[in-house]
Amino acid sequence: MKKHIFRLTILASFLVLFSCNDNNKLTEVVEVPLPTKEEKITIGSPDDVKVEAGSFGITKLPFAYDGLAPEIRSLTLETHYSKHYVSYTNNLNKEIVSTEYENMPIEDILKKMDLNNAKLRQNAGGYYNHTLYFNILTPKKEQTPKDTLAGSINKEFGSFSNLTNQFKGQATKQFGSGWVWLVVDKLGKLQVTTTENQDNPLMRNALIPGTPILGIDLWEHAYYLDYQNRKGSYIDAFYQHINWDKVNENYIEALKKVKKVY
Numbered sequence: 001m002k003k004h005i006f007r008l009t010i011l012a013s014f015l016v017l018f019s020c021n022d023n024n025k026l027t028e029v030v031e032v033p034l035p036t037k038e039e040k041i042t043i044g045s046p047d048d049v050k051v052e053a054g055s056f057g058i059t060k061l062p063f064a065y066d067g068l069a070p071e072i073r074s075l076t077l078e079t080h081y082s083k084h085y086v087s088y089t090n091n092l093n094k095e096i097v098s099t100e101y102e103n104m105p106i107e108d109i110l111k112k113m114d115l116n117n118a119k120l121r122q123n124a125g126g127y128y129n130h131t132l133y134f135n136i137l138t139p140k141k142e143q144t145p146k147d148t149l150a151g152s153i154n155k156e157f158g159s160f161s162n163l164t165n166q167f168k169g170q171a172t173k174q175f176g177s178g179w180v181w182l183v184v185d186k187l188g189k190l191q192v193t194t195t196e197n198q199d200n201p202l203m204r205n206a207l208i209p210g211t212p213i214l215g216i217d218l219w220e221h222a223y224y225l226d227y228q229n230r231k232g233s234y235i236d237a238f239y240q241h242i243n244w245d246k247v248n249e250n251y252i253e254a255l256k257k258v259k260k261v262y
Contacts (some may be wrong), residue, residue: 043074049082054093055102058085059131067139071237076225081134084221088126088198095120106131110202125198129179132215136250138243149248156190164239166192167216171235177219182247183210184254211257213250214242 046061061081065074096102101109101120106128113120144160145153157163163182170192171180178196185191185208193201193208201210216238223234 043078046081049086051086051089052093055096056089056093056127058089059135061134063139068241071240073226080222085130088123088130092123092127095123107202115205122198125200129198129200129215132212133217136214136243136246137241141240143244145244147248149251152190168235170194171216171218172232174218179218180216181212182214183212184258185210188255188258211254213254214247
């Protein structure tokens with residue numbers, strides 16, 4: 001266990017409340033009281049994080065919680081990984097016990113489930129989305145796509161810079177909680193798309209159906225401790241730490257699925 005001293009400008013823990021507007025879109029309201037004194041915060045190790053027994057486990061975080069600092073600090077990453085991700089995993093496992101989904105791959109659950117089942121939809125989406133999110137981050141900064149993915153990006157978007165502008169632009173415009181994705185669509189083409197809440201492009205309601213190979217979490221729990229209302233700064237920070245080698249691996253696997261299905 002590593003101990004860190006933070007002179008906090010925001011409270012080290014925060015209360016997340018959910019509210020729905022007329023469109024059933026979830027938003028987060030985060031209370032941030034001012035601190036009264038210097039506090040000592042203990043940051044653990046991702047290797048110590050466990051989930052309850054069930055069909056699904058969490059992906060291993062391949063670096064320490066401070067591995068993305070200073071862009072994404074250890075407290076933010078620990079809270080996101082060991083609290084939010086674990087919660088989605090445990091809740092998903094509870095939802096599918098003794099159901100047809102208990103031994104089904106997560107991708108199949110997302111494609112086949114009843115979208116009116118709000119708990120399953122939220123937790124299955126939250127589990128899949130966060131698994132992808134934590135798999136495509138790296139402490140190495142400013143990487144760029146290579147190999148097959150690089151060629152396809154140039155073909156579909158004109159350049160990596162164009163993809164970057166489109167991805168960041170969609171993320172900036174996304175209102176409330178949701179995700180922005182780079183997906184391989186049913187024709188094998190790359191597209192940028194968005195979803196609300198914990199939905200993703202594998203679900204039947206997707207505007208652009210496809211297999212996600214990259215996704216950014218735009219829920220406030222992903223960035224508020226570091227950036228408060230400066231979402232654009234978080235988007236830039238996230239983009240610095242994308243593991244494009246992993247995204248390329250995801251791309252190759254997604255293309256195989258396209259060829260297999262179509």
